[in-house]
Amino acid sequence: MNAETQGAAQPAAAAVVDVRDLVKVFGTHRALDGLSFAIAPGEIVALLGSNGAGKSTLIGCLLGFLLPGSGTVSIWGQEAGALDALRRARMGYVPQAMNAFGSFRVGQLIAYLGGFYASVPQAPDPALLAWADLDPAARVGRLSGGQKQRLAIVLALRHRPDFLILDEPVASLDPQARRDFMALLDEYCARTGACVLMSSHILSDLEKVATRALFMARGRIVHDTPMERFRRATRWIVPAGDGGAAPPTGPAGPIADRLPAPLTCLGRDAATGALLVDGWDDRLADALQAAFAHPVSVRHPDLEAAFLEITR
Numbered sequence: 001m002n003a004e005t006q007g008a009a010q011p012a013a014a015a016v017v018d019v020r021d022l023v024k025v026f027g028t029h030r031a032l033d034g035l036s037f038a039i040a041p042g043e044i045v046a047l048l049g050s051n052g053a054g055k056s057t058l059i060g061c062l063l064g065f066l067l068p069g070s071g072t073v074s075i076w077g078q079e080a081g082a083l084d085a086l087r088r089a090r091m092g093y094v095p096q097a098m099n100a101f102g103s104f105r106v107g108q109l110i111a112y113l114g115g116f117y118a119s120v121p122q123a124p125d126p127a128l129l130a131w132a133d134l135d136p137a138a139r140v141g142r143l144s145g146g147q148k149q150r151l152a153i154v155l156a157l158r159h160r161p162d163f164l165i166l167d168e169p170v171a172s173l174d175p176q177a178r179r180d181f182m183a184l185l186d187e188y189c190a191r192t193g194a195c196v197l198m199s200s201h202i203l204s205d206l207e208k209v210a211t212r213a214l215f216m217a218r219g220r221i222v223h224d225t226p227m228e229r230f231r232r233a234t235r236w237i238v239p240a241g242d243g244g245a246a247p248p249t250g251p252a253g254p255i256a257d258r259l260p261a262p263l264t265c266l267g268r269d270a271a272t273g274a275l276l277v278d279g280w281d282d283r284l285a286d287a288l289q290a291a292f293a294h295p296v297s298v299r300h301p302d303l304e305a306a307f308l309e310i311t312r
């Protein structure tokens, strides 16, 4: 990671979240293996990782459900496992699945849980309720999976949190509900300055709304980039022939070792030989071409293709 991408290692003074050298071991398995990052107000951070990468474990540590084996997790300057009520009330959490409160009615539950927050507004945000489109008289236990997820989102946003943690919040939402939720989240953060950490396997959704991407693999953060930088400076370098006919070797060995500065290699697609690089600038085109024995083309990656390469 270069200076521009490693914001995580240098927490801002006003960071909401500050995680340092976090390790969490289950038995002999290091689910979190020494990760560090910070989140500033207003950031919408996409937490990306394959199954088992450690996302939910990290979220558990942020919520204080899990205690670090070593390292620290601070939220607004206080240890996450011992967060005071005022700070806790400024957080919202959407779990992967909401299976509790089955005997409540929807409207009853929204009012009941709202009562735990001293500063909660009298009425929930009408735009939020309109998006959720739930019958207040319906029993929670009889809602569909997607409706339960909508309710979990309403409950998490009901008290207007400053830090929202979403653990795969949209997996059971239909495409229209997902799209509308992304727009709602974007508007909420722009209006309130709240920050968000959101894990999801639906990368096309995250790409629309995230301001930053944290890539996790095997309990570590393997890449941390602002989305603006991802769009501007992350590229595929594709060898001539586009079908893998010409592997990206230069006159003296693998091109990954010979990329012109400041390009760094994030991965290499074994099928095509294409390199995923960070640090791209159009002014590097001549220097790049000179480093190759064959012509190459430079292409934009989408987040999903980059994810597959970076977390391999």
Ligand SMILES: Nc1ncnc2c1ncn2[C@@H]1O[C@H](COP(=O)(O)OP(=O)(O)OP(=O)(O)O)[C@@H](O)[C@H]1O
Pocket: 026, 027, 029, 031, 049, 050, 051, 052, 053, 054, 055, 056, 057, 058
């Ligand atoms: N309570 C636990 N006891 C033992 N191992 C656990 C426990 N919780 C998680 N693990 C292990 O830690 C690793 C990370 O799990 P985690 O649930 O954090 O992954 P994840 O990135 O959220 O995955 P997914 O995308 O499938 O939800 C996995 O190998 C998992 O089996």
